[in-house]
Amino acid sequence: MFNRLMLGLALWLPTLAYAYTDVEIDRKVENLLAQMSLTEKIGQMTQVTLNVVSVGTLPYDMKEPHELDEARLKNALVNYGVGSIFNVGDHAFSREHWREIIEKIQQVATTQTRLKIPVLYGIDAVHGTNYTYDSTLFPQQIGLAATWNPELVAKAAAITAYETRAIGVPWNFSPSLDVGRNRLHSRFYETFGEDTFLVKTLGKAMLQAYQGNDVADKNHIAATLKHFIAYVMPLNGIDRSSAWIPEHYLREYFLPPFIDAIGAGAKSVMLNLSEINGIPVHANPQLVTDLLQHELNFKGLIVSDWESIREVFYHHHVAENDKQAVKLAILAGVDMSMVPYSFEFADQLQQLVKAGEISEQRINTSVRKILRLKFELGLFEHPYYPVSDYPDFGSEKFRKVSQEAASESITLLKNEKNLLPLPKSAKILVTGFTADWIQALNGGWTYSWQGSKPLWVTHKPTILDAMVQKFRDQVSYVETAYETTPLEIQAAVKAAEDADYIVLCLGEKPYAENFGNVLDFGLPESQISLARELAATGKPVILVLAEGRPRILSPFAEQMQAIVMAYLPSNEGGLAIADILAGTVNPSGKLPFTYPFGQNSLTMYDHKHSETYAVQVQYPFGFGLSYTEFAYSNLKIDRKQLTAGDTLNISVDVTNTGKRAGKEVVQLYIGDVFASLAPPVKRLRGFEKIELKPQQTKTVHFKIAVEDIAFINAQNKKVAEKGDFEVMLGDLKGRFVLTEDVHF
Numbered sequence: 001m002f003n004r005l006m007l008g009l010a011l012w013l014p015t016l017a018y019a020y021t022d023v024e025i026d027r028k029v030e031n032l033l034a035q036m037s038l039t040e041k042i043g044q045m046t047q048v049t050l051n052v053v054s055v056g057t058l059p060y061d062m063k064e065p066h067e068l069d070e071a072r073l074k075n076a077l078v079n080y081g082v083g084s085i086f087n088v089g090d091h092a093f094s095r096e097h098w099r100e101i102i103e104k105i106q107q108v109a110t111t112q113t114r115l116k117i118p119v120l121y122g123i124d125a126v127h128g129t130n131y132t133y134d135s136t137l138f139p140q141q142i143g144l145a146a147t148w149n150p151e152l153v154a155k156a157a158a159i160t161a162y163e164t165r166a167i168g169v170p171w172n173f174s175p176s177l178d179v180g181r182n183r184l185h186s187r188f189y190e191t192f193g194e195d196t197f198l199v200k201t202l203g204k205a206m207l208q209a210y211q212g213n214d215v216a217d218k219n220h221i222a223a224t225l226k227h228f229i230a231y232v233m234p235l236n237g238i239d240r241s242s243a244w245i246p247e248h249y250l251r252e253y254f255l256p257p258f259i260d261a262i263g264a265g266a267k268s269v270m271l272n273l274s275e276i277n278g279i280p281v282h283a284n285p286q287l288v289t290d291l292l293q294h295e296l297n298f299k300g301l302i303v304s305d306w307e308s309i310r311e312v313f314y315h316h317h318v319a320e321n322d323k324q325a326v327k328l329a330i331l332a333g334v335d336m337s338m339v340p341y342s343f344e345f346a347d348q349l350q351q352l353v354k355a356g357e358i359s360e361q362r363i364n365t366s367v368r369k370i371l372r373l374k375f376e377l378g379l380f381e382h383p384y385y386p387v388s389d390y391p392d393f394g395s396e397k398f399r400k401v402s403q404e405a406a407s408e409s410i411t412l413l414k415n416e417k418n419l420l421p422l423p424k425s426a427k428i429l430v431t432g433f434t435a436d437w438i439q440a441l442n443g444g445w446t447y448s449w450q451g452s453k454p455l456w457v458t459h460k461p462t463i464l465d466a467m468v469q470k471f472r473d474q475v476s477y478v479e480t481a482y483e484t485t486p487l488e489i490q491a492a493v494k495a496a497e498d499a500d501y502i503v504l505c506l507g508e509k510p511y512a513e514n515f516g517n518v519l520d521f522g523l524p525e526s527q528i529s530l531a532r533e534l535a536a537t538g539k540p541v542i543l544v545l546a547e548g549r550p551r552i553l554s555p556f557a558e559q560m561q562a563i564v565m566a567y568l569p570s571n572e573g574g575l576a577i578a579d580i581l582a583g584t585v586n587p588s589g590k591l592p593f594t595y596p597f598g599q600n601s602l603t604m605y606d607h608k609h610s611e612t613y614a615v616q617v618q619y620p621f622g623f624g625l626s627y628t629e630f631a632y633s634n635l636k637i638d639r640k641q642l643t644a645g646d647t648l649n650i651s652v653d654v655t656n657t658g659k660r661a662g663k664e665v666v667q668l669y670i671g672d673v674f675a676s677l678a679p680p681v682k683r684l685r686g687f688e689k690i691e692l693k694p695q696q697t698k699t700v701h702f703k704i705a706v707e708d709i710a711f712i713n714a715q716n717k718k719v720a721e722k723g724d725f726e727v728m729l730g731d732l733k734g735r736f737v738l739t740e741d742v743h744f
């Protein structure tokens with residue numbers, strides 16, 4: 001008995017030992033740093049992908065089923081002192097295999113290396129713990145954004161943190177705080193949409209849920225803010241290409257999410273792999289050191305993006321060789337290189353230090369941050385926690401949260417003559433290439449990087465499966481390909497004869513990064529032909545879209561009686577779509593972006609007055625229908641004049657005037673009528689999601705400080721200029737005056 005007590009105490013005590021104070025951590029870091037050789041220090045700054053330490057043909061073809069390669073692992077950890085490993089080489093693993101990998105890696109690191117420094121393992125758990133069988137996946141960020149529900153986003157992130165720790169990984173390359181100012185970019189679905197306020201609100205909620213109050217505890221992880229800065233804004237919409245962004249716009253639209261998240265204690269930042277105004281971010285000390293570390297006071301770990309240091313040489317042509325790229329990146333402020341396929345970075349940095357081009361003091365700065373994060377994560381005590389600590393992994397309880405998130409994200413864009421919800425007796429033809437394909441609901445970063453591998457498809461219900469569960473033998477199905485063939489169109493039209501309704505499921509194939517680059521924002525002609533031919537049958541067509549970005553619908557939207565935007569709702573998305581079509585769930589999603597009308601009507605909601613001409617949108621930012629109606633009344637602004645230090649209290653009554661309960665996102669917009677920089681017609685300055693029973697009224701309150709209506713002026717300074725401001729809530733408007741200029 002006594003021994004069991006002591007064992008229990010021994011297991012329990014280290015748990016207490018984690019919460020080191022900053023001073024204790026600093027002391028431990030200095031103590032360890034003082035013992036380290038230059039090779040060991042540079043090794044800590046070197047991050048390699050799992051391929052490099054696995055059986056297979058380097059660099060790309062990791063053997064399947066996966067196995068670690070003992071000799072390669074020892075070479076990386078013992079000879080090079082590699083401090084970080086990440087990702088999965090485009091595989092997905094069982095939870096058990098993850099544990100096997102992590103425990104082996106940590107065993108070698110903490111027993112066979114001279115200083116026994118644990119490895120910091122990273123993963124892109126960007127919509128749940130991906131690359132893992134039976135974990136809980138969630139809608140991609142663009143879908144979570146459509147919920148406009150920070151609490152729900154936090155619930156999803158907390159589950160992701162729990163399950164990521166459960167597989168033994170303490171570091172997540174998430175959230176993306178990219179503001180999606182180019183909606184056709186291939187990574188738009190990884191963002192929280194086009195608006196800065198929505199991105200910063202949801203980004204902070206996700207970050208705080210990942211990290212909790214102590215990243216050392218077994219249910220929390222270190223988050224990574226990415227991609228600093230202004231990544232999803234390339235001039236031509238193509239991934240990894242050039243952005244031209246004046247500093248005042250960079251500060252206005254792209255910086256606030258990072259300011260808030262860093263203020264909330266983010267542990268790491270990943271840099272934007274592109275170049276802004278001609279300078280690759282990875283080689284830009286003004287952004288990485290002056291702005292991020294000095295002005296924003298970010299003290300955490302700065303990690304490069306994938307091979308992005310080498311890209312300063314071979315992609316941006318700003319360095320003439322790899323070694324010069326390493327020098328530029330380290331001098332810019334990068335702490336860890338995501339190399340990822342070799343040890344060249346380590347060799348080149350060693351040469352640069354030996355040649356006196358990089359000081360060892362500069363190396364020490366980065367190594368301190370890396371060691372600090374490892375201590376903060378408790379990795380020296382617990383490189384991983386016992387499997388038994390995670391009984392809820394992949395549980396029904398977690399699955400329900402994913403379905404709730406999918407249900408709250410789905411956005412009803414059109415519902416002519418209240419066609420939806422479908423009657424229980426409805427005879428329904430389901431067709432379209434996303435109808436019976438779970439990968440289309442997940443997108444990239446799922447069971448493989450591109451999300452399209454036919455393997456590992458889970459038992460999760462597709463849209464078709466879910467519709468059959470609801471409507472049983474009243475459902476017929478015609479399979480059609482992404483490039484629908486004439487024969488398929490003919491078969492679908494024929495099948496429509498026996499149906500009352502047609503559910504046409506279109507959208508996009510899964511993709512990630514530059515594999516998702518598009519030169520045409522429309523859908524393939526064959527999909528449009530299918531839509532038109534089905535509309536011509538005279539049977540009402542309900543268009544369901546599973547897509548990561550708003551592909552142009554104008555060629556055929558008029559002919560659709562209903563349009564449902566599902567974004568990338570993930571594994572529970574089929575059930576959520578069927579619930580909404582059947583009326584079990586009342587849709588409450590709102591667009592987190594402006595749905596463009598045509599190939600060149602790409603203006604966003606916060607456009608300038610001069611852009612008003614071009615503002616022809618398919619559906620506006622913040623728009624989404626419900627199966628009930630809401631009325632706005634009694635807008636109150638508690639003062640007509642505002643001076644520095646004042647707070648404006650704004651309230652509005654919202655009534656559910658329909659026959660069923662529903663959720664509404666009350667959105668506060670404020671427009672600066674005149675300003676020294678051409679002002680946007682309005683900016684989102686607050687929102688609140690409420691639930692109302694039929695005939696129920698709620699008064700929603702907003703508090704606005706003068707700083708909340710400020711902007712970054714031509715001198716890159718934050719200012720609120722005196723003058724008129726317009727308040728917009730629902731269909732109501734009001735005004736107030738700021739009586740003086742206020743500088744921040």
Ligand code: GLC
Nearest residue numbers: 087124173226270273305306
């Ligand atoms: C990719 C992405 C980045 C991701 C990293 C590791 O290139 O840009 O978002 O975290 O590589 O997978």
